[in-house]
Amino acid sequence: MSPVIQLLAAGRTFRQGGPRGAGAEHAALRPVTVTIGRGQYVAVTGASGSGKSTLLNLVTGVDRASQGSVRVNGTALETLGEGALARFRGTHIGIVFQFFELIPTLTALDNVVLAMDLVGVVPAKARRARALSLLGDVGLADQAFRPPGRLSGGEQQRVAIARALANDPPILVADEPTGNLDRANGERVAALFDRCVADGLDRHRRHPRAGWPGPLSPRAAGRGRPSDRGRDGGGGAMIPVRLKKVARDFGVRWGRTLMAFAGLTIGLFVAGAVVAAYSLLRIDLDAGYRRTNPPNLVLRTDAVAPGVLRRLAALPGVAAMEERPLVPARIETQPGRWWPLELAVVDDFRDVRVATFTPDAGLPRDAWPPATGGLLLERDGRYFMEGAPGGALPLRFADGGTASAAFTGYVFDPGQHPSRMERVLYGYITRATLAAWGQSLDGTRLLLTARASSGPDSAGALAPVVEATLAAAGVAVRRMDIQDVPVYGHQNQLDALLVLMAGLAVTTLVMGMVLVVNLVDGMMTRERRVVGVMRALGARPGQVLRDYLLATGLLGLGAALASLWPALSLGTVMARFLAAGNNFDLVTPRPPYGWLPSSWSSAWPSPWPSPAGGWGGRWVCRCAWP
Structure with a gap:
C-alpha cells in the first residue's frame, strides 16, 4: 500500500511570551512518525490538548512543522512556498472544520462553489452543477439556496463535507466532525464518511449524475487547470462566488459602505470640479489673451x-x-x-x-x-x-x-x-x-x-x-x-486662487479615501477568521485582498461616474465665475464632453445660458467617440 501521508519525526513548538516566560518553548506536538496508506480510514484520538488539531494542521499545511518532515502524496510540504502550498492544499486535501466555518453571507450552494472558485480546478461553467450534485449526495439538494444561519448543525456539517469534496481531493481531513452534533446527526455524518472511504472519495465517478462534469485528470489537478474547458456542466456562466461574497460583505455593512461612497463621491466631485475649472481657465484665459495679440x-x-x-x-x-x-x-x-x-x-x-x-x-x-x-x-x-x-x-x-x-x-x-x-x-x-x-x-x-x-x-x-x-x-x-512671452497681469492671483481650491479638493478627496480605507480595514478585521478559512480551502496569498481591492475599485468607479457630470457642471460654473471676475469670456463655455459617447451627452440637458439668454432646455448633442 503506497503511503499518502507521512510524518517523519514531525513536531511543532511555540515560543511563549510574557516577562517570565520570554524565550521559553512549548511543545504543542512532540516529534511523531506516522504513515497512512491510500484507502485507509484513520481516527486520531487523545485527551484535550494532546496535539490532535496541531497534527491535522501539519498534515493539511495550515501550519508548518518546526522540525521533521511532512509528506503528502510524495510532496514535502516544507519545501513549498505559500502560494504553491495553497494550491496543493486546494487540489489534494479536503478539510472539514470542527465548527463548520461556513461563510454566513453565502448560501449552501455558494459555499461549495467558493472552494472551486478559489482553486480553479473545475471549469467555471461546471461548478454550479457540481456543487448541486455534491449537495444531493449529502441529502441537501433542497436546502441549496439557504444561508447557513437557516440550517441545523447537522445540515451545516454536511454542507462543510460537500465543500471539502468540491475539488475531488484524494485526502479528506476532518477535525472533530461530530463534536458539535447530536447523536442522530453524528451517526449520519459518520455513515457519510464510511461511504466516502468505501467509494475511495470517487463516488461521482462510479455514479455520475446529470450535468456532472466528470472526473479531473491528475495533470489538471496538479497544475490547477480545468481538465475539460469545453464542457458545460449545465450551470452556465456566473459571477465568481468569491466576488459575490465581497459584494455581500459591503452590503452587510451598508451604513459604512454608503458613508464611504458618499465621502468618495463628494471628494471626487469637488476635485473634478476644480480640475475642470482649472483646465477651462488655463486654456481659455490664455487663448483669449493670445487672441488680443498682446505686446512683447x-x-x-x-x-x-x-x-x-x-x-x-x-x-x-x-x-x-x-x-x-x-x-x-x-x-x-x-x-x-x-x-x-x-x-x-x-x-x-x-x-x-x-x-x-x-x-x-x-x-x-x-x-x-x-x-x-x-x-x-x-x-x-x-x-x-x-x-x-x-x-x-x-x-x-x-x-x-x-x-x-x-x-x-x-x-x-x-x-x-x-x-x-x-x-x-x-x-x-x-x-x-x-x-x-x-x-x-x-x-x-x-x-x-x-x-x-x-x-x-x-x-x-x-x-x-x-x-x-x-x-x-x-x-x-x-x-x-x-516680455518674451506675455502674461496676463492677474495670472498670479488667479493661479493662487486655483491652488487654494485645489487644496480644498485634495483635502476632501483624502477624507473620502480615508473613509474607504477604514471600510475595507474594518471588513478585513471582521472577516479575519473567514479569510483564514478561505486560505485553508486553497486561496492563494493576496487573492482575497485582490478581491476586496477590486470591489473597492468598483466602488470608486461608481463614485466617479456619479460625480462626473455634476463635477463638470460645477467646474464650468466656477470657471465662468472666475473668468467674469477677471473680465474674460470663456472660449469653451461647456464641459469637455467630447470624449463621452454621444448617447450619453445627448441625454443630458445643458444647464448653461443660451445665446438668447435664460436658462433654457437646450440639449447638448455635439459629442462623439474620438
Missing part, C-alpha cells in the same frame, strides 16, 4: 515722429507696432463719486493691430469708432456706472482742465486689468476728441509684438535695437517693459 515690448517715450515709427515697424523681428498714448484723468460716475480714469488715445479704431479690443455687445454701430467728443469705456467699468450709456460724464485732467465726455458705450478689452480689481476705469478716445477737450500729449506709448518668443527675433533681442533706433532719432525712452 511696451515703451513710454517722448514724442516720436512718423518717420521714426515707420523705421521701428520695419525692423527685423517686429511683427506689429502701434502707437497708443495714455492720458490720466478722473471721471465722475455718480454724483460726487470720482474714479481714476486711464484714457487710451487710438489712431484708428478700425485698424487695431496690437492689444486689440472689440465693441461690446449692445454697442450701437454708429458708436464705433466714437465721434469727436465721444468716450468708450472698458466693459468692466459698468460696475462703477449709474445708468446706461448715452449721457455726459464730467472729466478732470492732471493739469486742472475739465471736459464733458459723451458716454456712447462699452468695449471688451481682454488684455486690460479688471477695473474692479484695480479700482481704475479705462477709456478709449480718438486724437480729435483729445484735441477738442484742449489736452495735449506729454510723450507717447509704443506697443510692439515680436516675431518669436526666443532667439534673434525675440523681445529680449529686439529691445536693444529699438532703444538704439530711438536714441539715434533723439527720442528718450522713459520706461521699457519686456
Whole structure:
C-alpha cells in the first residue's frame, strides 16, 4: 500500500511570551512518525490538548512543522512556498472544520462553489452543477439556496463535507466532525464518511449524475487547470462566488459602505470640479489673451515722429507696432463719486493691430469708432456706472482742465486689468476728441509684438535695437517693459486662487479615501477568521485582498461616474465665475464632453445660458467617440 501521508519525526513548538516566560518553548506536538496508506480510514484520538488539531494542521499545511518532515502524496510540504502550498492544499486535501466555518453571507450552494472558485480546478461553467450534485449526495439538494444561519448543525456539517469534496481531493481531513452534533446527526455524518472511504472519495465517478462534469485528470489537478474547458456542466456562466461574497460583505455593512461612497463621491466631485475649472481657465484665459495679440515690448517715450515709427515697424523681428498714448484723468460716475480714469488715445479704431479690443455687445454701430467728443469705456467699468450709456460724464485732467465726455458705450478689452480689481476705469478716445477737450500729449506709448518668443527675433533681442533706433532719432525712452512671452497681469492671483481650491479638493478627496480605507480595514478585521478559512480551502496569498481591492475599485468607479457630470457642471460654473471676475469670456463655455459617447451627452440637458439668454432646455448633442 503506497503511503499518502507521512510524518517523519514531525513536531511543532511555540515560543511563549510574557516577562517570565520570554524565550521559553512549548511543545504543542512532540516529534511523531506516522504513515497512512491510500484507502485507509484513520481516527486520531487523545485527551484535550494532546496535539490532535496541531497534527491535522501539519498534515493539511495550515501550519508548518518546526522540525521533521511532512509528506503528502510524495510532496514535502516544507519545501513549498505559500502560494504553491495553497494550491496543493486546494487540489489534494479536503478539510472539514470542527465548527463548520461556513461563510454566513453565502448560501449552501455558494459555499461549495467558493472552494472551486478559489482553486480553479473545475471549469467555471461546471461548478454550479457540481456543487448541486455534491449537495444531493449529502441529502441537501433542497436546502441549496439557504444561508447557513437557516440550517441545523447537522445540515451545516454536511454542507462543510460537500465543500471539502468540491475539488475531488484524494485526502479528506476532518477535525472533530461530530463534536458539535447530536447523536442522530453524528451517526449520519459518520455513515457519510464510511461511504466516502468505501467509494475511495470517487463516488461521482462510479455514479455520475446529470450535468456532472466528470472526473479531473491528475495533470489538471496538479497544475490547477480545468481538465475539460469545453464542457458545460449545465450551470452556465456566473459571477465568481468569491466576488459575490465581497459584494455581500459591503452590503452587510451598508451604513459604512454608503458613508464611504458618499465621502468618495463628494471628494471626487469637488476635485473634478476644480480640475475642470482649472483646465477651462488655463486654456481659455490664455487663448483669449493670445487672441488680443498682446505686446512683447511696451515703451513710454517722448514724442516720436512718423518717420521714426515707420523705421521701428520695419525692423527685423517686429511683427506689429502701434502707437497708443495714455492720458490720466478722473471721471465722475455718480454724483460726487470720482474714479481714476486711464484714457487710451487710438489712431484708428478700425485698424487695431496690437492689444486689440472689440465693441461690446449692445454697442450701437454708429458708436464705433466714437465721434469727436465721444468716450468708450472698458466693459468692466459698468460696475462703477449709474445708468446706461448715452449721457455726459464730467472729466478732470492732471493739469486742472475739465471736459464733458459723451458716454456712447462699452468695449471688451481682454488684455486690460479688471477695473474692479484695480479700482481704475479705462477709456478709449480718438486724437480729435483729445484735441477738442484742449489736452495735449506729454510723450507717447509704443506697443510692439515680436516675431518669436526666443532667439534673434525675440523681445529680449529686439529691445536693444529699438532703444538704439530711438536714441539715434533723439527720442528718450522713459520706461521699457519686456516680455518674451506675455502674461496676463492677474495670472498670479488667479493661479493662487486655483491652488487654494485645489487644496480644498485634495483635502476632501483624502477624507473620502480615508473613509474607504477604514471600510475595507474594518471588513478585513471582521472577516479575519473567514479569510483564514478561505486560505485553508486553497486561496492563494493576496487573492482575497485582490478581491476586496477590486470591489473597492468598483466602488470608486461608481463614485466617479456619479460625480462626473455634476463635477463638470460645477467646474464650468466656477470657471465662468472666475473668468467674469477677471473680465474674460470663456472660449469653451461647456464641459469637455467630447470624449463621452454621444448617447450619453445627448441625454443630458445643458444647464448653461443660451445665446438668447435664460436658462433654457437646450440639449447638448455635439459629442462623439474620438
